[in-house]
Amino acid sequence: MSTPDPLPEYLRQSPAVAERFAKLKQRPVVMEIDHLGRQFPGAQGPVTALRDISLKIHRRELVCVIGPSGCGKSTLIRIIAGLDEPTSGRMLVDGKETSGPSPERGMVFQGYTLFPWRTVKQNVMFGLQMAGRPSSEAEADARQWVDLVGLRNFADNYPHQLSGGMKQRVAIARALAPNPRVLLMDEPFGALDAQTRAQMQSHLLEIWRNVDVTILFITHDLDEAILLADRIIVLKANPGEIHEVIEVPVPRPRSLDQLQTPEFQATRRRLDELIHPKLHAPSEHLPITRLTQIGDDVE
Amino acid sequence: MSRPRWFAVRQELSPTRRRLLGGVAFLLPLLLWSIVSYVPFIWHPNIKVIEPGEVSWMRPGLQIPRADFAKEVATAQAAGVRPPTGERANPIYLPPPHAVGRALYTAFTTAPVLKGDLWLHESLAMSLKTIFWGFLISSAIGVPLGILCGAFVSASRLSEPFIDFVRYMPAPAFGALMVAVLGIHLEPKVAIIVIGTFFQQVLVVANTVRKVDGGLIEAAQTLGAKRRQLVLRVILPASLPDLYNDLRILLGWAWTYLIVAEVVGVSSGITFFINQQAKYRSFDNVYAAILIIGFIGLATDQILAFIGERLFVWKNPRPSRVRRLITSTVARFLPRAPVEEIAPSA
Incomplete structure (x- = not known):
């Protein structure tokens, strides 16, 4: 009882959680990022956006990437998706080096990017059609995915008729329909209001539980990362490097009720330290003087 | 509750007002044209000769600037001959609205002046x-x-x-x-x-x-x-x-x-x-x-x-009510994509 634990709280894992991680690590590696770097040309010489990022993600793992703004998390996911080229290092999916975008790495964008001229069902069919599947087959498949994200009654609606949360569910169904190995999500819930976001997070966990897919999720919302992730990759800015990798000690299945549990809180504190180290420094205050009458104070 | 203003920066107008202004857009120039054409003292810079009197070179229907006509009248009176009479008129290149309105129809029915020209x-x-x-x-x-x-x-x-x-x-x-x-x-x-x-x-x-x-x-x-x-x-x-x-x-x-x-x-x-x-x-x-x-x-x-x-x-996303009415009428004769209006909450 009184023996001091040498481990900080956020690293303490219950036996069940530890066992889960042990099992997870025995799964095959789906995606491997190997010494990845990205430089951009700048006015004063090249700017390093990402440096020496190495990461292995196991099958059906859910990994979140967080970091302060400008740490290159979006650059990282764009490189993984094949929408940007690394300047050094390489990327492997199932042991094979990747080049360019491919449906094996599906992507969900923050801005939905649904095709406005296609109905919900036709949006989901897009990837299947690109793969050359006959349209009757693609339609049947798409219908299943639309059902799976709970939009059966909206299959024939156009995107402009849907709410933000519904649009993002369509985007998820569309990315999952061609059976990707990895689902990349770039701050997908960032534009949603708090209530819808919470709903979408639990939807995503449900989908992930039922579909054979590995997820790499980018967010700047700490709670979101803890709620969703097996592992959280914390990046730091200038240059973008891996700061720390945290195995989230919160047991699964996850729900918003765990927000107040000690594991959750401990992890959150650690992430806070890593991401906002100088929150209470004097430089965080405005150089403002009193412009109100004495006695008219609000605090 | 105050009535919505006519001039509010980038505020939509009610459909009634929109239609009203759309009509006025056409009526205003027409009104201007009518005033210039039918109210004699606004412009009418010429005199159209009705009866040439004893001025040899004048013909009925000829248009002369008002000042010149007045001079001719004065000369005729001084010489003791019968002065010409006329009425104020706009130049021939500005016909009144009713003439143009009639022409919209008659232009189609009048045969071309030269044989072989097109109608x-x-x-x-x-x-x-x-x-x-x-x-x-x-x-x-x-x-x-x-x-x-x-x-x-x-x-x-x-x-x-x-x-x-x-x-x-x-x-x-x-x-x-x-x-x-x-x-x-x-x-x-x-x-x-x-x-x-x-x-x-x-x-x-x-x-x-x-x-x-x-x-x-x-x-x-x-x-x-x-x-x-x-x-x-x-x-x-x-x-x-x-x-x-x-x-x-x-x-x-x-x-x-x-x-x-x-x-x-x-x-x-x-x-x-x-x-x-x-x-x-x-x-x-x-x-x-x-x-x-x-x-x-x-x-x-x-x-x-x-x-x-x-x-x-x-x-x-939101066609206007008039358009929707026309659309739904026409839609009966066209293949229709299924569209329903949905509340954004779900």
Whole structure:
């Protein structure tokens, strides 16, 4: 009882959680990022956006990437998706080096990017059609995915008729329909209001539980990362490097009720330290003087 | 609750007010024209001779500036001869609205002055034919080329600098050349319209295509779309409604080239009619012909806008009530895409 634990709280894992991680690590590696770097040309010489990022993600793992703004998390996911080229290092999916975008790495964008001229069902069919599947087959498949994200009654609606949360569910169904190995999500819930976001997070966990897919999720919302992730990759800015990798000690299945549990809180504190180290420094205050009458104070 | 204001910065007006103002937009110029035409003391700078009196050179119907007429009257009175009488009139080039209104009808029923000249409706048909072929040929090449330029930077770099160069050459400048190459009938006129429209068209279409949201293209790439599919299945459908609107605007452009095109070679079409009528000083017919061009333009544009709304349902979240009424009526005769209005909460 009184023996001091040498481990900080956020690293303490219950036996069940530890066992889960042990099992997870025995799964095959789906995606491997190997010494990845990205430089951009700048006015004063090249700017390093990402440096020496190495990461292995196991099958059906859910990994979140967080970091302060400008740490290159979006650059990282764009490189993984094949929408940007690394300047050094390489990327492997199932042991094979990747080049360019491919449906094996599906992507969900923050801005939905649904095709406005296609109905919900036709949006989901897009990837299947690109793969050359006959349209009757693609339609049947798409219908299943639309059902799976709970939009059966909206299959024939156009995107402009849907709410933000519904649009993002369509985007998820569309990315999952061609059976990707990895689902990349770039701050997908960032534009949603708090209530819808919470709903979408639990939807995503449900989908992930039922579909054979590995997820790499980018967010700047700490709670979101803890709620969703097996592992959280914390990046730091200038240059973008891996700061720390945290195995989230919160047991699964996850729900918003765990927000107040000690594991959750401990992890959150650690992430806070890593991401906002100088929150209470004097430089965080405005150089403002009193412009109100004495006695008219609000605090 | 105060009544909504007529002049509030960027505030929508009620449909009633919108329609009211739309009507006033046409009524106001008409009112102005009527005042100038029917109220004698506003302008009426001339005197139209009714009875020449004993002034030898005057004829009934002749128009003379008021000052000159007054001088003649004074001279006649001084000489003791019978002075001419007349009434104030506007110059012959400003016929009153009712005359033009009548001409809108009579212009179609009066036979051409010279045997072998065309009736108004034949002239109009000729003009429409010129516009149709000119615009069709221009679009058949210009739209695909514009799409290529919008989609591929290399295509754009290859063609756009040269197009930019030619674009500044006035199309009528090619008139003589086109007559030499293509003869004097319909062909050079169509060619002028093509030259006037095509180069603008490529640039406008390319610009519209370039405005397609890059996110859509990236999303399509992560879904496995290759180059060809990106152009045909993403860029093309994404820019189609805007392209359609571009073509509407460019069609108006083609009309402005019609008048210069029609004086190339053998003068023809509505321009020939207008010039002939002006020569015979039937200005009421001239106005009627110009108005008819306006009506045709406005009508085609409105029809195209209406068809556009039917074609691109996905682009119009909230059609106006009037439009929706018309749409639902027409929809009975057209294949219909299922659309329902949905509350944004779910």
